[in-house]
Amino acid sequence: MLDISALLEEIKNSPYAEMSVCAPHSGRIRFAPDLKEGLILSGPQGDFAEKPGTLLAHIERERNPRPITCPERGELVAVRRELDGQFVEAGTELLQFRHFLSRQEVEKRILQKALHLFLAPERARYYFVPAKDIKIKTAGPRSVFVHDGEELFIMSRMKRETPLPYHGPEGVIYAVYFSHAANVESATPLIGVCPPDMLPQVEEVVLRVQTEWPERS
Amino acid sequence: MIEIEKRLQRLNERLAYTCDIFADKSNAALGLLKSRLKDYLLQSASMDLGEQRRALLDLEEFFAASEEKLDADLTPMDKVRIVRHPQRICLRDILENVYDNYTEIGSMDEHSIDPSMVIARAYITRTRGKRTFNQSVMIIGHEKGHGEDFRNGGSAKPWGNAKALHYMQVAETENIPVHTFVFTPGSYPVEDTPGAAQQIAANIYAMASLRVPVISVISEGGSGGAEAIGLADRRLMLSHGYYSVISPEGAAAIEGRLRGNQRADADLVETCATRMKITAADNLRMGYIDHIIQEPNLGARPFHYDFFRSLRQELLRVTDEVSISVRGLPPIRSLRLRSRRKRAGRGLDFEKAYVRWNLPPSAQIRLVNKRHSKYRVLSRDAAPDNTPVSRRFSAVWQETGWSLYSHFMHDMLQKRRQKVAEYVDEVKSEWTLFFERILSPWNKLLDKIVGASERVNRETMRKLTELSEWDNNLVQRGGNWIYVSSRAREDRAVSCPNSQVHGCLDLWAPDLYGEFAGVCPNCGHHFPMEYQWYLHNVFDQGSIFEFAADVESGNPLHMEEFGSKLEEAKRKSGHKSSCMVFEARINDARLVVAMLIADFRGGTVGAAEGEKFIRAAERASRKRVPFLAYTHGTAGIRIQEGTNGLIQMPRCTMAVRRYIDAGGLYIVCYDTNSYAGPVASFLGCSPYQFGIRSANVGFAGPGVIAETTGIAPPPHYHNVYKALARGHIQGIWDRREMRFNLSRALLTMGGRNLYYR
């Protein structure tokens, strides 16, 4: 049995996710002038996330300066100022910020403990089989009920695709943890499945988080 | 006692109304009114009934006198407040008080496809001698409904305008005149099918040649929304109304360079309202309305019954006039008109002078022609034509020459030539058959002797293995563009705006703006290119011949600072207006092109641009060649020209209509961003509209939509793909294939001779 209160307490004790922003490619870095530790950063905003987050830096490569904006809201923890004006390699960490977890993210974290997680067997890209993919895209993942042994995924690597069946208890897909754009490391969860008998508990998690988690703006 | 209360109440309302009209401005007369009313209230307690009546009468007279004085002080912005006031007469009031009977079509309060557009069938009862006649009219107008929320302030949705168009056509079928009432701050700027711009364009296009008299009455004439039902044979305007290309607030926002939710301050709005020349008197002077209907002091309200009577008389007068002016033989027409005008001067009651309003076919044609000539000459003074007199003179001769030549070549000669060709063709095919039959045994024998298969084989072998003839220069292969953008000379990388979504890598400017013609090779995004790119890479080399280059954009409203900005644009671009008109060839097919240049004042259209566009359409018509409107970009009508610009919407659309009706092929191609007036008229009315990929086409930009509707439109709301899905355009072209596509369009849409059906 899942101890929701304890889990919630645990997260409340450190309600942050430490995140960092890395150079998307190589180039010369110029940090935004007003960047200070403790600064509150915003992520993309607007009805369609059309307004980019706080400007953090410009990275200039081949005389093309590109803005680097904050992907999530949070609080600036550390800036690697020594890189200012320097040429950095792709993937160099530029700054760290603390992202205060949103209700949805807390929910996701707790649910990862409650749900049956189906793990990626190998490092690869994953897709849902077309029939399920359409259903998930139109009606959401919770519209899909999966059975043990059912062909659910396509695993893609080295430009070749192999079908991958689901193994585990039957239930609805409650959460999807991967996107087809990125490689998934082996043994990381692909989906979280909620068996029918676990549904009340899952609903309780959602309810508790809704009521007990203070949303920070 | 109750009566006194009521009169007092009325005065209070009048005062409140007057205060509303003058907004927060302090005004001596207004202050006096307030204090006199206050004094009366203080003193009335100690008065007897008779004294109260007398004092009230005095007060009422004082009110009337003050209102007259105040009326003279009304600024244009005050008039804007008048027409927007909930107490302003609305269409319902007019239906009830001007017409004798009416049936609302397709609406019952909020139960309507668009409650801001009301259609009604009505009649007016008139007499001649002892006989009475019920004269039917189709009434189409915006309904503001005294501030009812669901009326949306008279801002018609696209489907409201579609309904209006439908019933104009019904009126045409029924051969009854149309009375339109313009009470709109502007069209509701959504793109949902049929789309604000495209529907207005359809309306203007249809009204251009509607075969029944159309009379419009303008109270609030807000830009494109007004034009959607405002094109008429006679345009009347209420004396306290306004007719403008943009709301004063909108003009102030542009003038003050405001963004987002910032509001312009009242003074700037006031100044803009004055400068834009939006009042009835201004518009009459400029010629965009025909007559002003005088309203009571401080504007007509529902209790002004005299006003409704005079409106009715005016409507009768002009509807009669329009009918008479096209009916019967020319000498009789002018005689009748003259005698009527004389009698009207002596106080003729139009109720008792019945004139038939339905028109016989010949009169319908005259009506439409007259409408076209009426609009053709509008705004002449707003666009200086600096063509030297000698050249102008020779141009007239040339034009007549083309007309005659085309008539001879296409109408007279072509028909005969076709007949001869058909005959020759038939004879030929018979002949070949005959010969084949005779020769076939010989050929067979020859084959046997020489060995035909051997012969053919050797030939095939050569064909398949040896170098063939090929003129590589004819094909635009491998990015060999004649014109290359100057941006292709910079050694720098450029990011594609879709890189987040499609993972496009940065592009090297010389590749992107050179060989790639500004197209991202990964996602196909089209970066904007200079108009010169199209000029040189789409049309045959050296085939461009510009005309009417001396028609020059002016500053007809004498806007401060605008004159110098205009000069700056002219200097920078080397053009005298944003519209360049020229003849060109594409794979040797001739065509006339009107191009709106985005770099010149945002490609906005004013009187000069309109005039040039019309001349281009007329030239294409005379020379009987296809007409292409290539919109490199347009932000709309040039607001600094006020109604001088706005009137180009109907003017140019009518020119297009004439051209298409005469059998022309009119193709529109949108590039970069095309918005507002031009799309909502002469561009949007084309049956063949194409968008260059990544272009945006629409009515109002996202900011304006968010402000007027309160809902921010989703990203890419105006993208050509969306426009195609909504049915607004007919296809999307890749920039690099524009030449090919255009050539194919001419072949598939224009038929064999690339012009006339």
Next chain:
Amino acid sequence: MSGGKHKILIANRGEIAVRIARACLKLGRDFVCIYTAEDAQSGHVRLAREYGAQKGLYRVSSYHDANELLAVADDSGADALHPGYGFFAEDYRFARRVQRRKRPLIFIGPSWQVIRDLGDKINTKRLARSLGVPTVPGSDKPIYDEMEAEKFARTIYEFQLRQGIEHPVVLVKASAGGGGMGIEEVHDIDLFRSIFRRIRNYAARQFKDEGVLIEQRIRDFNHLEVQILAERDCANVVHFGTRNCSIQSTGLQKRLEAAPGFDSKTLPYNFDADQLLENITRHSLVMAREVRYDSIGTWEWIVARDGSAYLMEVNTRIQVENGVSAAITRIRGEKGVDLIAEQIRTALGQPLGYTQADISFAGVGLEYRIIAEDPEHRFTPWVGRIDNFRWQERDWLDLYTHVPRDCPYDIPTEFDPNLALGIVWGQNLEQARAHGREFLDGLILEGQSQNGDELKSNVRFLRAKTDEVLSF
């Protein structure tokens, strides 16, 4: 030049990066390597750490991003760039950018004009025909009109029928395509139009060029290559003999190459093989001189069973299999020819220092491409970790690999799972085959996938194919 200090950016990964780095070391040049997050374990990274210049190793976001490469070149101070093969090797736009940017670099490869002209199949074919070089029967200019194209295809169809070919096939291929991309066979002429349209659209989308060629498909052929090298100023053009690359996977990827192209001393052929090799070499040289070829390159030929040879295309880059040609080449009788070093040397402006007369050939070379794949299941790539990779050093063997031997190596999933190239040499075909078998039999290649499956490789396939090599 010769004396100037050059620094070379190696714009590639894996085996070819290792070989270029080695060549640089041999020539005494500084070099800079790049790698991606995926590729941190690759041998070329280690080599750069050990022997590279100051500022000699950079992590980049992608090997495919030209901006990354050039930004790194500028920051590291590199003044020349070797594209290797794949990636940017045959991208004339990249070569043009490298040469035309404000801070130009030496592109170690042909001039961009040559890459462009020979990268276009139509252009190459027309050039060949204008010089009387035989090409595959078919069109030599883009046909845009469908009806015209179909008429042409029918002619090819009938042409084949007349030659007695029972099931004629017409090929439709994009002019700008290559490596099996944008090419389709038409077995039923009635389907021609739809295929033609598909390829044309594909070409327009993929290569921004609608040019499509229509050709006869040659069946039952051998794939031959002529290795060419020219000085920067085009004055001295030499060849390094021929190769036979006919042993391929089902996906038409080369697996086993042999040099020279045929061995008439040992094997019987239906035609005069020596004459044929001489012909294609002569034709290749004529073309190279005509286009003013100025680097290393390969002329690809297909040879039908009746001995007719047709020029297919020109690869304007170093090829994987360059080593097999080097193995049989002697310059002034000396062994140890390194074509990559020769390519770098000439690109930097050095004269060749020898002529065709100084080049001679000896023996037979075989090149094995060791790949983690399953030949029995359509050559499906195998993914996993390599734990043990060993072989016996021999004086007749050269082995190139980027796989480290002192630690386990995870095969990156982003690239083809090529592991190593083994080049063996023998005095004659018999000895070369024997050496090949010995090499393969002694090879130790072990590993495991995440599921615990054993490593799969094509070693058995290569062993079996060794018996067939060069026979036709």
